[in-house]
Amino acid sequence: MKRKTSGLSFYRRKKKINTALLKEIALWAGEILLTIAGTVILVSFFGFRVTVVGPSMSPTLENGEHILVNRFVYKLFEPKQNDLVVFSPNGNEKSHYYVKRVIGLPGDTIQVKDGEVYVNGELFSEKIEGGAIENALMAENEILVGEDEYFVLGDNRNNSEDSRFASIGNVKKEYITGKAWMIASPWNRISFLK
Numbered sequence: 632m633k634r635k636t637s638g639l640s641f642y643r644r645k646k647k648i649n650t651a652l653l654k655e656i657a658l659w660a661g662e663i664l665l666t667i668a669g670t671v672i673l674v675s676f677f678g679f680r681v682t683v684v685g686p687s688m689s690p691t692l693e694n695g696e697h698i699l700v701n702r703f704v705y706k707l708f709e710p711k712q713n714d715l716v717v718f719s720p721n722g723n724e725k726s727h728y729y730v731k732r733v734i735g736l737p738g739d740t741i742q743v744k745d746g747e748v749y750v751n752g753e754l755f756s757e758k759i760e761g762g763a764i765e766n767a768l769m770a771e772n773e774i775l776v777g778e779d780e781y782f783v784l785g786d787n788r789n790n791s792e793d794s795r796f797a798s799i800g801n802v803k804k805e806y807i808t809g810k811a812w813m814i815a816s817p818w819n820r821i822s823f824l825k
Contacts, residue, residue, distance in 0.1 A: 678699050678700055678701050678702055678703070678809065678812075679699075679700055679702060679809075680697050680698070680699055680700070680815060681697070681698055681700050681717055681728045681730070681811075682695065682696070682697055682698075682727075683695065683696045683697075683698060683730060684727045684728075685790075686787055686790050687730075687731070687785035687786070687787050687790060687791035687792065687793070688715075688730055688731070688732075688785050688786045688787060688791075689786065689787045689790075690786070690787075691715070691732075691759060691786045691824070692715075692730060692786075692811075692814070692824075693820075696814055696816065696817065696820060697814070697815045697816040698717075698730070698811045698812075698813060698814055698815060698824070699811075699812060699813040699815050700717045700728075700808060700809040700810065700811055700812070701809050701810045701811075701812045702808055702809035703809070704809065704810050704812075705804075705807060705809060705810060709736075709804075710733050710736075710781055710804070710807065710810070711733065711736075712733055712734065712735075712736060712750075713732060713733060713758040714732070714733045714810055715730060715731070715732055715733075715810065715811040715812075715824055716730070716731060716732075716733055716781070716783060716802070716807050716809070716810060716811070717729070717730050717807070717808045717809050717810070717811055718731070718783075718802050718806045718807045718808055719806050719808065720798070720799055720802075720806070721798075721799070721800075721806065722803070722805070722806045728808065729792075729799075730811055731783035731784060731785050731791070731793050731794075731802075732758070732759070732783060732784055732785070732786060733781050733782075733783055734748060734750065734755060734782050734783060734784050734794075735750055735774075735776040735781060735782030735794075735801075736776060736781065737776055737777065737778050737779060737780055737781070738775075738776060738778070739751055739775075739776045739782065740752070740773045740774065740775055740776070741770055741773065741774045741776065741782045741794075742767075742770055742771075742772065742773045742774070743764050743767035743770040743771065743795065744767065744771070745763075746762075746763025746764045746765070747763070747764070748764070748770075748784070758825070759786045761786060761787070761788050762788070762789065764788045764789065765789050766789070766795075767795065768795040768796060768797075769794075769795050769796065769797060769800070770794070770795045774794075774801070776801055777801060779803060779804040779805070780801035780802065780803055780804070781794075781801065781802050781804065781807070782794045782801055782802075783799075783802055811824050812824055
């Protein structure tokens with residue numbers, strides 16, 4: 632006579648593993664890890680983040696915003712007019728970084744007269760709209776930009792410590808850390824800089 636078994640069984644049923652789903656998850660995880668690793672490498676070797684201090688670059692950059700700086704570009708190319716450069720004032724690495732706009736290149740003459748900027752005797756073609764400069768300071772007389780130096784101004788010309796001031800003067804290329812290329816935060820201002 633056959634014995635009837637109740638519903639109990641001590642044998643486990645093998646669960647089917649969805650290998651396609653596991654492959655998909657592994658692929659996504661790998662892509663995320665590669666993206667994070669690539670970002671860390673790019674930021675570590677080619678760029679870094681700086682916090683904007685003060686209103687001197689308003690409205691282009693505002694106080695407290697975080698920007699990403701490309702430190703590699705000026706190893707290959709020279710700064711150009713209207714570039715936003717990040718530098719240590721007079722090479723002082725203990726100071727916060729300054730962000731300013733390049734106006735004068737090596738060999739140029741700069742003068743501020745009647746509230747306007749003149750480069751080599753011609754009115755400078757501004758990339759920004761700003762009011763008249765109220766105080767020319769050192770730029771009241773023509774300033775010659777030396778070899779491997781740059782004349783820089785803040786976009787908020789009447790509230791900026793820049794090359795018009797004796798404490799800053801022309802910025803030596805060796806003190807320029809890189810080019811500001813992107814606003815990283817706050818979220819509503821994320822954008823590439825022109």
